[in-house]
Amino acid sequence: MYSLSIESLQYSYDGQAVIDDLDLHVKENEIVCLLGSSGCGKTTTLKAIAGLLKPQSGTIHIGSKCVNGTDTFIPPQNRNVGMMFQDYALFPHLTVFQNVAFGLSKLSRADKQKRVDEMLELVHLSEFGNRYPHELSGGQQQRVAIARALAYKPNLLLLDEPFSNIDAQVRFQLISDIRSIIKDQKVSAIFVSHSKDEAFAFSDRLAIMHQGKIAQLGCPTELFQTPKNKVVAEFLGQGIYLDAKPSGNDSFQTKFGLVNSLTKQPLPSEHGKIFVRPSNIELFNADSGEIKVNQERFVGTEYLYAVELQGQQLEIAKPADNPLDLSKPISLKIKPHAVNFFS
Structure with missing residues (x-):
């Protein structure tokens, strides 16, 4: 069983193929990075997985559930997918506790309190529940974002360049911490980045994208030492x-x-x-x-x-x-x- 299966995905914009017959399979509790330069199709692929756009053809399965196919399109809110954005997308008028609790409306008050407390402890922010996002550092805001994304136990986590706004001095410690949190929660994740250093530190496997296709998929060592083509070799260094x-x-x-x-x-x-x-x-x-x-x-x-x-x-x-x-x-x-x- 894969956490995510994409087959023959196709998406065009203004007659130009942005995703071109793309296949991708992500194992359970695996972090895969879509890595490539601007315009290669990585963010469009992430949006297709999330349901934020509808591909012209191809299938997407999250777990055993088909969320996109010939006669199927499941809207984003019904895909049980967590998302982390480049700008964290925290609600400025809500406290840390309220931000993390935002997607837990179906839980009872007691269960909601318990789940939020668990998540804040997981990201080492137990004492920050009553603060507002503007009172936190960038790294702390990122931890709130990961807590919110994982709070309702998604089947898949999607991360869109989540570390690009973090100060370089603390970035790789934060990458290590969030990777450990995701692994601890046994969630599979798709991570979009244009930075190979971030991708090497955060991912289990990398999918190097070029012109809407995956040029090569493999672990960082494999791609760096044995690139299949010049596109992969040049992008990685x-x-x-x-x-x-x-x-x-x-x-x-x-x-x-x-x-x-x-x-x-x-x-x-x-x-x-x-x-x-x-x-x-x-x-x-x-x-x-x-x-x-x-x-x-x-x-x-x-x-x-x-x-x-x-x-x-x-x-x-x-x-x-x-x-x-x-x-x-x-x-x-x-x-x-x-x-x-x-x-």
Whole structure:
């Protein structure tokens, strides 16, 4: 049994496909992130799941219940879906307690009190029930929002860029806390973001979206180390393409020498390109070298060197205790890594 099943979903706007024959299956108690750049269809997909828009075709099941199909469209209020928004959408004229209790109108007064108390304790806001949203920090408001979304025990939780307005210094602690809360409540969740750092920290699996389709679905390590195509590789981090020819023993010949792959893979016979990230490049002083450093920055534990390779600007790090001598020639080598080869 999946918590969410989407098959052949199609949605067009002004004749342009925004969601294009999309399939997605989410397991029970799993957090899946729809990750991609603006306009890729991730927020539209979230709205279709919530029932805030009606796709032209395709099916959506939440648990065993069909909420969208050929002759079926269940309105949002009957889908038992919780939602967290970018701006939290808390009611400013209601207290924290009243905000969390808002969707519990069918419970008795005693049961409502008990459930809200449980949720405020879960998000560590037991002492804040009588306060109003404007009296809370951004992180506290976010905790109220998650408490409200989970209070009526939804079958599925939808989160639309919920961390984008949180100060960077506390963001990842909040991400960790809310992930733990969702896992503790055994709720499945769909999380929309354009930040891979947030997605890596919060999700079990990522669905990289591009032009209304899922370009690749998998765990963060799998997508980062073995992207299926250039779209996924480029979205998950800066890098350069180098002409490469497969060699023996999982190696590739490039203009910068032989590059060894740490992952076993069938070697194609033709020429192609490998995608190399800055972390796989090592700069060093040598007797001769043609690498030009455009800028050097000290950032505490390391130096960052801006260089131009293959017509692209890259920042390559070196430990603070082993900086480059910019008065001497500089060369580079590509370290062994999980090579991404594209024919």
